[in-house]
Amino acid sequence: MSATTGALGSGRSLQAGRASLASILQGPPRVPGAGRAPEGRCDAMPTPGVVLEQWTRILRGSGGQEFERQRWPGPGPHTHPPVSLPTADIISTVEFNHTGELLATGDKGGRVVIFQREPESKNAPHSQGEYDVYSTFQSHEPEFDYLKSLEIEEKINKIKWLPQQNAAHALLATNDKTIKLWKITERDKRPEGYNLKDEEGRLKDLSTVTSLQVPVLKPMELMVEVSPRRVFANGHTYHINSISVNSDCETYMSADDLRINLWHLAITDRSFNIVDIKPANMEDLAEVITASEFHPHHCNLFVYSSSKGSLRLCDMRAAALCDQHAKLFEEPEDPSNRSFFSEIISSVSDVKFSHSGRYMLTRDYLTVKVWDLNMEARPIETYQVHDYLRGKLCSLYESDCIFDKFECAWNGSDSVIMTGAYNNFFRMFDRNTKRDVTLEASRQSSKPRAVLKPRRVCAGGKRRRDDISVDSLDFSKKILHTAWHPAENIIAIAATNNLYIFQDKVNSEMQSRPGYTSLACWSQVGRGLEKHPEGGESGGVHGKTFTA
């Protein structure tokens, strides 16, 4: 109760300042220090205190998604028994690199974990092609914006790999405000036999040196070194929701709610604004940018999606400021399905170009849609992800679940699309056969060699034995982030603090029916990593030695 009084009793949230919707959208006038979670502190705490700080923040309450996830798990979209779960371990983004050899995940605590695929070997058939921890490092720290008296979350919103140009790997990681370029290098040899220094690096007594030797490179245990090469800061007033590397490998763009900036990978103190949809009067604000991506082949084209369900394809050759779209993709509203929530559920949460560059995939709250770049009037394909939620929109609105942003993914050949849902379910749609499947990411399914069993949600009507009813869906278990290997049928699914990697591989020896089996399952717990299943493998951090 005191927490609530603290939040409301100060009158701060009611002192809306300018009495208008605009002031709500911009936030009330801030009193310095009034917004901080632990009382009496003005500076952002270093990492060790982050988890406690975040938990305190959750206790104080907010109407946002993070709060919902922690406070109200359990059946039904609107029930609320409390539970404790540190948020820093929750995975917030997943991305394969261009070859699929590396898989990067970012979490709410600002940490990046990179997994590497083990080369397949005949000696250990069970670990063929498994993903093991390659490197982990702290990318972003929590910050404090003194001007607005607001915290800047360290949560990694997006990771994008740069195309590999030499032996090193590089990726861009971003939180709400700052993008960082990280270089990942391996060191597996070190020079030995210096003349002036001994093995520990201490200077030798020159009297003991009797002959000259040439230092030799000797193999050593593999060390993965990560270093931040660029920090692209102060480019965004609003929260960055997406980044995308251009096919020219020299530039990339970052998009926040109202603006999109173009950066050069080598220049950190300057960026170019290419889209600006901020209205002159913030009271008129009715639409925000939700996602954006560069075309995979044409370095002048990019697309961005909006909260009203429209896609805009822009050509950077046309003008410096691409406020005028080259193409506008918008599906006319279905009048029979109209409700107060129509606009909210039409908001596009993710947009992805196909590998071919011909199609775009969008995800809104209830469907995924495939668009042909040549047709603006409507999508060419629409797939229902969880239409049974259509009758529950009001309680999903109440619990804020309706604002969940699900991602979507193409497979390597653009023939199958995948997206996440609730209850740790994820869905795949085969565009050619028009068949779809619902699978569950859980510890049960991560047993070795167990094929994932298709699941079914029944929304009334005849119910089969293993069906789940809509009312028993767990809305706190949502799969927002999924990724598909660029070439093979390997998928990475992030379920809260667990990363599941599944593979579709028909094992000729076993002659089992084709389906997805678990390749690896990792859990982030207490800033460490545990591998599942535990049998045969010890817990704790796995992989090579790493330094950050």
Next chain:
Amino acid sequence: MLARGLKRKCWDSEEELAVRSYALQRQSLLDMSLVKLQLCHMLVEPNLCRSVLIANTVRQIQGEMTQDGAGRLAVPQDTGPAPLNCLVTTDILCHSAQDQGPRPDGGCFSKGSTDALARSLSSDPPSITAAQVPGHPPDSFWDLDSSRESRGSLQRSLDQIFETLESKSPGCVEEFLSDVDSPHCDLDTVLTDMVGSARAGPCDTLESLVPLAAPPPSPSCKADLGELDHIVEILVET
């Protein structure tokens, strides 16, 4: 003189129920949205996309309420038969901004057919919380038993009422927020006021009559209390 049995039959008709529940749903959605907007900025900067979507929903609801106010009338809560209070004249409503005193009994319009409207616009000032204002206009306006004559005069007066309300509604949310300027220390007052104000909808003419420390509501708004309790429950749990 209307027999109550006949009135009940009227209420039980499917159309009436549907219209009433739709209006209630819409009102509670509006309340919920406004509470969400208020609560959305705590410690971290609010999610702008979510705020914009909620704000658009609020605008949409208000737009529809305005439209409905001009045309189709929604059905108010069923709080049982009330005494045949007389309607407050539209004169009183027009002067409401300046005159915050107790409102005299206005001229009576007609008898039973104006029951519900009378309840909504009761001449008892302390019992008027914003919740009672015509977001829930008369249900028995279309009462089949009312005489044609009374219906005609009622129609005119209602038109006047809704004209007044309509002109005020575009700035509804802004105006409601401007009333909530002064800091509150008492959580209960805060919540009552917030929820009460939130329910104003397009009817802030009467809402301006409500003192910030709302006196205990009359028994006739039990349904509103139920919803208020529900919202308090949610807020307190946070």
